[in-house]
Amino acid sequence: MSRQVSFDRYGGVEVLELLPAEKPVPGEGELLVAVRAAGLNPFDTKVRRGLMEGVFPITLPSTQGTDVAGVVEAVGPGVQGFAAGDEILGSTGRRRAQADHTLVPAASALPRPPALSWEVAGSLWVSATTASAMVRAVAPEPGEIVLVAGASGGVGALVSQLARERGAVVIGVAGVESHAWLREQRIIPVSYGEGVAQRVSAAAEAAGGRLAAVLDAVGGGYVALGVELGVAPQRIDTIVDFDAAARYGARTDGGAAGRTADVAAVLELILAGRVQFSVHRSYPLEQVRDAYRELEEGHPRGKVVLIP
Numbered sequence: 001m002s003r004q005v006s007f008d009r010y011g012g013v014e015v016l017e018l019l020p021a022e023k024p025v026p027g028e029g030e031l032l033v034a035v036r037a038a039g040l041n042p043f044d045t046k047v048r049r050g051l052m053e054g055v056f057p058i059t060l061p062s063t064q065g066t067d068v069a070g071v072v073e074a075v076g077p078g079v080q081g082f083a084a085g086d087e088i089l090g091s092t093g094r095r096r097a098q099a100d101h102t103l104v105p106a107a108s109a110l111p112r113p114p115a116l117s118w119e120v121a122g123s124l125w126v127s128a129t130t131a132s133a134m135v136r137a138v139a140p141e142p143g144e145i146v147l148v149a150g151a152s153g154g155v156g157a158l159v160s161q162l163a164r165e166r167g168a169v170v171i172g173v174a175g176v177e178s179h180a181w182l183r184e185q186r187i188i189p190v191s192y193g194e195g196v197a198q199r200v201s202a203a204a205e206a207a208g209g210r211l212a213a214v215l216d217a218v219g220g221g222y223v224a225l226g227v228e229l230g231v232a233p234q235r236i237d238t239i240v241d242f243d244a245a246a247r248y249g250a251r252t253d254g255g256a257a258g259r260t261a262d263v264a265a266v267l268e269l270i271l272a273g274r275v276q277f278s279v280h281r282s283y284p285l286e287q288v289r290d291a292y293r294e295l296e297e298g299h300p301r302g303k304v305v306l307i308p
């Protein structure tokens, strides 16, 4: 037997249950994985609250979670390159990562480098694919000034560092608790809230130029802010504010435009010590409600991870 996180109605963390489940059977091209770590994403919360119904319909009861790392227990027909006993990180594709066992398409899996902790491995995929696609969408050139909204988040912290690795000067909007960390990463911190446009403008001027691109992992006005500050809409990418993107002609490249090769490239940067990807806290799978409470209310800097 196995256990899986499940909810049978839309709502807050109180609808989450850890229920017994059959061990899944791997189909064509799939790996059966004994889960060692499964990271949380805000997407899970949006789906569970029923906020994605229009764009991402689900059936209830529903399982939960995308990011995962674990040990391959069995492989389905047609799988090449993986075998029982392999340690992998990946993406379930079926929103069933938060469980003792899950299925991962072999095409969405990579070997876990021994130096990478289970917690980091199990929370990397969505952030790495999304951040890579966002940076690719606006293609920052060396010396260009780039704004990242949500620079302390799971996606934004990677976006900021990947843009910096391309030689861009990065201004990162985040809560003040993360400003010291952003400075350590050579990212210019700016607080959000009233007056953010003036602070961003002043930071760009102090950096010797004007904004060339905006990477928005927050929504709520950063696309419009970029346009107001003279950024060409095709050099603005948002993964949240799709209405503003449609209104201004901005880009919306995110997780769906990510590739397995993107995760491999991010892994190399992490292992080389060039990029940081941090875990804030791990919870046992039984404490799934506490874990989401922290994600939703706590402003954690770094991922929150469930450990079966």
Ligand SMILES: NC(=O)c1ccc[n+]([C@@H]2O[C@H](COP(=O)([O-])OP(=O)(O)OC[C@H]3O[C@@H](n4cnc5c(N)ncnc54)[C@H](OP(=O)(O)O)[C@@H]3O)[C@@H](O)[C@H]2O)c1
Residues within 6 Å of the ligand: 041, 042, 043, 046, 126, 130, 149, 150, 151, 152, 153, 154, 155, 156, 173, 174, 175, 176, 177, 178, 192, 193, 217, 218, 220, 239, 240, 253, 254, 255, 256, 299, 300, 301
């Ligand atoms: N479309 C896609 O493909 C896709 C893929 C992945 C994620 N997403 C979405 O992207 C968003 C970010 O995901 P995530 O995993 O990075 O979330 P996260 O880890 O919770 O990070 C959220 C970030 O937003 C910051 N923030 C909150 N309010 C802000 C404001 N008014 N201005 C600027 N920053 C603000 C937070 O800063 P502090 O904590 O420092 O206050 C934090 O850095 C979520 O809405 C998620 O659903 C979309």
